[in-house]
Amino acid sequence: MAMASAKLLTTVTCTAPINIAVIKYWGKRDEELILPINSSLSVTLHQDQLKTTTTATISKDFTEDRIWLNGQEEDVGQPRLQACLREIRRLARKRRSTGDGDSLPLSLSYKVHIASENNFPTAAGLASSAAGYACLAYTLARVYGVEDDLSEVARRGSGSACRSLYGGFVEWQMGEQADGKDSVARQVAPESHWPQLRVLVLVVSAEKKQMGSTVGMQTSVETSSLLKFRAESVVPSRMREMISCIQARDFPGFAELTMKDSNQFHATCLDTFPPISYLNDVSRRIVQLVHRFNACHGQTKVAYTFDAGPNAVIFTLEDTVAEFVAAVRHSFPPETNGDKFLKGLQLTPVLLSDTLKAALAMEPSPGGVQYIIATQVGPGPQILDDPHTHLLGPDGLPKPAA
Amino acid sequence: MAMASAKLLTTVTCTAPINIAVIKYWGKRDEELILPINSSLSVTLHQDQLKTTTTATISKDFTEDRIWLNGQEEDVGQPRLQACLREIRRLARKRRSTGDGDSLPLSLSYKVHIASENNFPTAAGLASSAAGYACLAYTLARVYGVEDDLSEVARRGSGSACRSLYGGFVEWQMGEQADGKDSVARQVAPESHWPQLRVLVLVVSAEKKQMGSTVGMQTSVETSSLLKFRAESVVPSRMREMISCIQARDFPGFAELTMKDSNQFHATCLDTFPPISYLNDVSRRIVQLVHRFNACHGQTKVAYTFDAGPNAVIFTLEDTVAEFVAAVRHSFPPETNGDKFLKGLQLTPVLLSDTLKAALAMEPSPGGVQYIIATQVGPGPQILDDPHTHLLGPDGLPKPAA
Structure with missing residues (x-):
């Protein structure tokens, strides 16, 4: 976790991959929790070619949650984004209350700024929401110090996003429980398994x-x-x-x-x-x-x-x-x-x-x-350590495009 | 039945319609008998616009069965055509042997000449085989004096042909028997039922x-x-x-x-x-x-x-x-x-x-x-009484195109 001096703000930048289903997901049994009617299986593509990059910053100075996608500010109130934010904060609170996390330096009540961009044009018609929500879940987890399984956080954004949390070959088990706790992604084989x-x-x-x-x-x-x-x-x-x-x-x-x-x-x-x-x-x-x-x-x-x-x-x-x-x-x-x-x-x-x-x-x-x-085939989400990769500047706003 | 003088030859000309399935037939449970895996239902189109016309002539002078489609002689030996001819002759023999038909003027061993043509271009992409085989079955039945249900004769040529044996709205019941005797077409409603x-x-x-x-x-x-x-x-x-x-x-x-x-x-x-x-x-x-x-x-x-x-x-x-x-x-x-x-x-x-x-x-x-x-919506097959409509001349060969 990259930490700004004087702990005024915490900024983390991560990347996440696109995944391509080879056994397709189509249809939900629960629209709210995004639980599928069948299991699915995907191949994670390499981020050298296709990836989403997301930066999240929390600060006590921020007055509201905000999000920028590909440089454009978007409505942070949209339900799926709200579900992800709610879920990650719930996990962070749970972690703190059970005392198994490090004591968090920053308050959970701090607002978050998020910026996300793809290295491929929208016109390519690649479903970017899976990579986008996986990256969001992964980045927020680092910001808030959450180490739980992130399937649910990503899934609440976009069902297939949970499959982008791992590299290689990934199944999304449909699960049976009504609350969706067993509707999770797991790696079937790592990216090194089938190099050809x-x-x-x-x-x-x-x-x-x-x-x-x-x-x-x-x-x-x-x-x-x-x-x-x-x-x-x-x-x-x-x-x-x-x-x-x-x-x-x-x-x-x-x-x-x-x-x-x-x-x-x-x-x-x-x-x-x-x-x-x-x-x-x-x-x-x-x-x-x-x-x-x-x-x-x-x-x-x-x-x-x-x-x-x-x-x-x-x-x-x-x-x-x-x-x-x-x-x-x-x-x-x-x-x-x-x-x-x-x-x-x-x-x-x-x-x-x-x-x-x-x-x-x-x-x-x-x-x-x-x-x-x-x-x-490529690996799962990555943390970028170099502060130059941050999409948000020290002021918590998107850096001007290079 | 039009009868040439001195009974040297018998010539019959009929027309039959195209049908369009609204519950589709796709798949056979018996390839040889052409028995379907499900029932289907079709609408018979009017012959004023789309029809097949077929002339059949039998004569003791013919040395072999022959067929012309749209003016072009085709191989009479192809299996589906042979199945139709075999089936209609079987029915004619059965009828004679049980004595419930008029005594037939001409021998069943006489060879048949058949000519058939569509009033629509093949390029229209309309499945012409249904109208074609329905017309063949209907015409041969008149030539040979067969009055049985013709579903099987037509079906052996092309499954959906049995639905072109009736006007209006027609179902092809898939049947259950292994020999296909109950896989027959029947009229659900006549062409007058829904004039709009x-x-x-x-x-x-x-x-x-x-x-x-x-x-x-x-x-x-x-x-x-x-x-x-x-x-x-x-x-x-x-x-x-x-x-x-x-x-x-x-x-x-x-x-x-x-x-x-x-x-x-x-x-x-x-x-x-x-x-x-x-x-x-x-x-x-x-x-x-x-x-x-x-x-x-x-x-x-x-x-x-x-x-x-x-x-x-x-x-x-x-x-x-x-x-x-x-x-x-x-x-x-x-x-x-x-x-x-x-x-x-x-x-x-x-x-x-x-x-x-x-x-x-x-x-x-x-x-x-x-x-x-x-x-x-239109009626089922029709007999044409006017000898001018025959596609075969008195010599049993296709008339020159007008």
């Missing part, structure tokens, strides 16, 4: 704003009989199967189940009334590209998964990633030469074989994929 | 050939757990609900269930592995257009349904059809001025209100809908 795994985010331009996932899943729970069946009768065995594929580093098994679960999630969206369609024609071409790529190789070397938007997230192994990027470039020739098509991890370009080109047999769709972010 | 009902076929240009429904449903049965659940646990109650909506002429009830069942069918396609997507971005815009149109009116005035392709079939009532056509024209401005955008039933054009235009709030997609066929 690679992740590509294929950013697709969406024609319009998609339906938000909060409203979407609520409508699905109310109207889709297929979603209820999926949650009760399909997901439990898929969770077990996915965990054993990950433990065995069985890529074809992991990949097939990832694709099937993504498809089934989107199937339940379509079964919602009115129906929800997050996939567009470009998404569907990516699906086709992956299946043809795998068919040509005679084995499952690449998997796709889609969340509440048209962007694809691709899983593959180190030995295949460059070839698949070439296949994407072949099928979706970049329209602009200015901006880089491939961002993130550097890859040695390879040429597509004529066999593969013929097997893909697709009419090229120029510009269908705007760009690719290449990344890998 | 209107049907629009919105022809959407498909970018590529879709996966055929035979292979598609086979893959779905093998891989989709949602399809199994739908067939067993969702469809039975939907059949009852749909029948009572039709009997009560409850348009909002009929329309909502039609949309939900179409969506659920496409959801099970997406849950198939590899996934099947018949809907494209234009289809999805039509879905959105219908929901916005209904929302603006504060009631369900229009319904969509989609089969194994991107074309939409729209149900609405007489008092709304012209306004909805205007909404389609507004959202999908015709690209060509040459060909008619609206074919079939004539409608008095109406102007869209500004309120409705604002409610639709869609970026226009020029050319997304190629054209519309306006039609209504």
Whole structure:
């Protein structure tokens, strides 16, 4: 914990990762506590490419809680943010009253200033709320000296945020209790477990704003009989199967189940009334590209998964990633030469074989994929010790953008 | 039955309608007998707009069975066609042996020539096999003097063909017997039952050939757990609900269930592995257009349904059809001025209100809908008495195209 001189204020800055579900979360059994209708499982992406950074400062001089997202002050009164703040202060109070914490130097009644920003554009369509609320929970815990499990704090902000509290492969156990105390995230395997795994985010331009996932899943729970069946009768065995594929580093098994679960999630969206369609024609071409790529190789070397938007997230192994990027470039020739098509991890370009080109047999769709972010599995939230990384200055206000 | 002089040959010409399922058939429990995993229900479209015409001739002079489709000779040996011919001849033999038919003037061993054509382009993407096999079964039955239920004959050609044997509203009861004898079509209500009902076929240009429904449903049965659940646990109650909506002429009830069942069918396609997507971005815009149109009116005035392709079939009532056509024209401005955008039933054009235009709030997609066929509920197969309508000449060969 970084401490300003004379203890006038305490400032902590942390980062947290994005996670991509391979067994999808869709639907709450409790809207207030954000308890899911099924367990889910995700892969934590590396923060070298994609992360949220959050600074929290508490001071006796602050007259109210305030928050800035990507430099813009936002309403601190919004219910989910309030739930997180309430929950972390409750844990801090509990800790103090049971006497198992160090005596806290600053009062719990001090107001907090929070600033948070992503190192990726909102336009990338990546669900940033999971990383954002995980980072908030993690940062506030350091400020307030809380060492409990933070699943509930993060979950109250955004359900899937609890999965961003750990690196590697993470399950969110749905739990059974009405109070949600057993609805927690736990690490299935650390980021070092499967070093060959690679992740590509294929950013697709969406024609319009998609339906938000909060409203979407609520409508699905109310109207889709297929979603209820999926949650009760399909997901439990898929969770077990996915965990054993990950433990065995069985890529074809992991990949097939990832694709099937993504498809089934989107199937339940379509079964919602009115129906929800997050996939567009470009998404569907990516699906086709992956299946043809795998068919040509005679084995499952690449998997796709889609969340509440048209962007694809691709899983593959180190030995295949460059070839698949070439296949994407072949099928979706970049329209602009200015901006880089491939961002993130550097890859040695390879040429597509004529066999593969013929097997893909697709009419090229120029510009269908705007760009690719290449990344890998990464660790959980991190504390940044360097005060230069703070997003809030000594006055408790956002530093001017550099 | 039209009889040529000297009984050298018997020629019969019939027409049969297309049907559009509102409770969808997808998946067989017996591939050979074409027995479905669930019951289905359809609306028979009027033959003034869409029909198949088939002529069958038998003669002792013919040396082999032959068939011409849309003027092109096809392989008569293909298994489904053979199954129909075998089945109709079996029924004819049974009839003769039990002595309850007139004595047949011509031998059952005589070979048959068949010619069939549609009055709509294949490019319209309308599943023509149902009308085709219904017409074949109906025509052969007249030639051979068969008066039994023709469900099995038609079904062996194409499952949903049995629903084209009747006009109005038709259910195909899945049946329980292993031999399929109780898997039959029956009329729920005649075409005169709901005279206000209107049907629009919105022809959407498909970018590529879709996966055929035979292979598609086979893959779905093998891989989709949602399809199994739908067939067993969702469809039975939907059949009852749909029948009572039709009997009560409850348009909002009929329309909502039609949309939900179409969506659920496409959801099970997406849950198939590899996934099947018949809907494209234009289809999805039509879905959105219908929901916005209904929302603006504060009631369900229009319904969509989609089969194994991107074309939409729209149900609405007489008092709304012209306004909805205007909404389609507004959202999908015709690209060509040459060909008619609206074919079939004539409608008095109406102007869209500004309120409705604002409610639709869609970026226009020029050319997304190629054209519309306006039609209504119609009768079952018909016999044509006029010999001029025969597609085969006195020589048993296709007449030259006029």
